[in-house]
Amino acid sequence: MSHAQRYFEMLGIAYEVPSETDRFDAFLNAAMAYFFNGEIDDSHLAADVPRHKGDDETLDTHGRRIGALIEEASRREQDTSERFHAIIDISARTLLVTGNPAAAHLTGCTFPCPLDDFPLDADAIREIRSTLRSAEHQRQDRIILASVGETQAHPCLALIQRPKDTADMVHVSLSYIDWSEGLMNRLGEAFGLTPSETEILEGYLGNLGQKEIAHQRGRSVETVKGQSKAILRKTGCARMSDVVQLCGSIAFLIRQLPEQATPPSTESWITPTDNMQLLPRGKGRSLAWYGVGEGDKPVLFIHGYLQGPFFTRQFLQALARTNVRLIAPSRPGFGHSSPSATRADFDDTVVRDALALVNHLGIEKVSLCVHQGGASHGFRIAKALECRMGDMLVIGGGIPIDEKVHLSHMDPQTRFAAMATRHAPSIMKMVTSIGLPVYRRRGTRAFLEKQFAKSPTDLATLSDPELLKVQAQGLYHAVEQGAGAWVSDGAAAMADWTADLEAVDARQIWLQAREDSIISAEDVRSYMTGKPNVEFHILEGHGTNILHTAIEDVITALDRLQ
CATH class of the missing domain: 1.10.10.10 (Winged helix-like DNA-binding domain superfamily/Winged helix DNA-binding domain)
Known part of the structure; x- marks a missing residue:
């Protein structure tokens, strides 16, 4: 399949999502297949995929248009008075139909209108006429399946009533059911x-x-x-x-009914603010940061972009046994931190925010704990700290990505994110902007199940309510202000940050999960082998959630930082 065919197939399915959110999965598959010659599980980037250093204005236009359609669909679904409680009355004497605003919206009619002009299917009209001709009160309500609309018929349940106190009138309630x-x-x-x-x-x-x-x-x-x-x-x-x-x-x-099925989840998707403070950064910006632990030894925690600065009670109890205090800044546009001025200065803003926080707290020397997708930022910050830099703990950290070496191990979603961020950021923007409202309806569990589909170890964590909760909080934190920061953060991880990694000569402890589905533990070990001051450990039986599942190993390593 050619590049153009894959492109238009992806775009065509994208336009189906606003009217049928279940099509998002098909759209995501098509977006992944765009990069890998029509195959989802292929690890070889198609030779004809163009590289866009910046945004693709055409795709961005489509993305904005589809986003607007989804917002409009959501608005209509949430306004139950508009669509799902249409009520009409038909006079036996005049055969004129009157209705409430919901009926006008559902049918497109201007009331009153003749029964013959009302857009119900012929069988439903016959049933109504039969009820109108009845000489006496209808003892039992009739429920029939009807089709409403002329150009695009919608199946509805019609409740037909002839109330005792209105002999001249038949009352019909139309309720649309989404047979999902x-x-x-x-x-x-x-x-x-x-x-x-x-x-x-x-x-x-x-x-x-x-x-x-x-x-x-x-x-x-x-x-x-x-x-x-x-x-x-x-x-x-x-x-x-x-x-x-x-x-x-x-x-x-x-x-x-659609107004109940959307959203299926009652989650508020609001980033927690417990232990959070704001640091003014000028020009209307502020940096949100979390303080965790009561120890005297400050450790700057640079978290992953999907598992923010939130911890289980077991982790907090273990941390209390140490002299460590975690200081966790939220990156621009994440949680309650203000966005960077532009996407181009996102990485520099991350570093400047971190240094400003260290200065604000009066810390002369600080160690770093770098987690997963925060790895590139962590090494940039460590480089900028220079002589103020202490030791470094890297948990499930990434390395600069080599497309020819590292793609084969990644799960399809991570592989797609890596290539979309590097080759076509506008596709990544489109996927996240369309996917976000879809998963707000489905709930964070559905998102995480999709994310961990190829990782039984990580899927198992979802059966633990507390682990599910902290992972959900991390997701809220990642998308609190929309999808833009997610795209910028992914670009930071996919950039070539080799020079930053090589510039850091501080003592490093690496804890890598054997079953990490994002990047191979062996690939990371191979890359780090031979580098000075690096102590590397692969932890068996752990996956992407190593921060939450390998608590004792993490706490022990934190306690060793100087």
């Missing part, structure tokens, strides 16, 4: 349907007939009829219309 993949899976499991039968049921819930379902699914009408009989048998219903009503009732009961 998750909801269909739950219905299929509840009724014991096969995947194929669940697909057929989805067709009926979309208000399709048997021929339409057969055409859509690429099956014969006879096959659809046979599977329809199986659905009736398993649900205990006599007619498919009864199955539709039953599914609608279940959807309401389990609260799978």
Whole structure:
């Protein structure tokens, strides 16, 4: 597949995400495949991938446009009065339809309007007319599946009522249900349907007939009829219309209406401020920093970009046994630190902020604890500290990336981030700006499960509520102000910072996780072997979450810093 084909396939799927957020995963796969010749798991960068040193204005325009579409979709989903509680009344005498603002929004009608002009499907109109002709009060409400709209029909549940005290009027409530993949899976499991039968049921819930379902699914009408009989048998219903009503009732009961399913998580995504202080930095900027521990020995903690300055109770209890005090500045645009003036001066701003904090606290000499994606920044800061620099602890740290050596070990997401940041930052910006609102709906657990998909060791940490909590806090910290800082930070890690690493001759203790899915522990050891003052350890049984899972090793190393 050519570069142009991969580009347009990625872009086409990106435009599907605002209307169907489940398509984000397909978009992410297409974005990864863009760099690797159509393959997600390939570790060889495609030869035709262009390198953009700056932003791609065309892609940035698409990204802004898609972001605006997602925001508009979110606004509509959150405003439940607009879409999901449409109410209409039909007069038996005049056959005129009136409705609330939600009905006008859903149908595009200006009220009052004739019943014949109201955009409901023919079967629903016939059901309403039958109720209008009834001479007496309707004892039992009718629930039917209807299609609303002319150019693009939406399946809705219609509750038809003829109240006792309004003999001249029929009352109809229209509720749109998003028959999402998750909801269909739950219905299929509840009724014991096969995947194929669940697909057929989805067709009926979309208000399709048997021929339409057969055409859509690429099956014969006879096959659809046979599977329809199986659905009736398993649900205990006599007619498919009864199955539709039953599914609608279940959807309401389990609260799978779109306004409830989005967001599925009640997380606030707010960065914690406990133990946080602000240092004014001039020109309206301020640096947020955290103080952890009560010891007299200051250690500047330069954290990873996904696992910020937050720790488990077990870590804090172990830290209390030492004389260490961790000082953790948030980088520009992360957490509650102000962004840098431009992306170009992001790295310099990180260093200047760190030096300003050390000066503000009156620290004459400081050791560094550098964690994961903070490695490049840590070595730049260590270089700038010069004679004020103490020892250095590097936890799960990275090294300058060689595309020909290091890509093969990385999990697909990390490999994509590395190449997007280096070759096409606008694609990285697009992915993060689209992905952020998607995962706000799905929740941090869903994000972390995706992130750790190739790392059983890290996936296991999500079963521990406290480990899940601190990792979620780290994610909030990374995206508190949007996706921009994430892109800048990734660029810092992917730049060639060899000169900064080589310039630091302080004593270094390296703790590397054997099962780190971001970079191979052996690759890091090979790179650091032979460098002066380096003590290197590979810790078995640990992965990306080494900071939280290898607590005793980390605390022991911190205690040794001078």
